Amino acid sequence: MRFRDQTIVFKNGAKGQNFEIPTANPLNYFHVISRSAELPKLTIDGKLFLPPTDRRKIDGNWPLVMVVPGSLGVAPSHVKHAETLVR
Secondary structure: OOHHHOOOEOOOOOEOEEEEEEEEOOOOHHHHHHOHHHOOEEEEEEEEEOOOHHHOOOOOOOOOEEEOOEOOEOOHHHHHHHHHHHO
């Protein structure tokens, strides 16, 4: 199951919100530097975890944690680390 299709809610009530990250798939470093406009475009999925409303700073600034799948996806340990950081 894709990461974006999973519903993840931490014990403190923080719920992962899906977001997309535009990126590209270069053949090598040369293409990144010299031909970046020609790179095949793709989008990767991520989840944004914010602390519950009552834990956010009054001025509207608060820390956040983003979990973005790598080449092997997202392991349960990655989600557990995110939960620890959001807590």
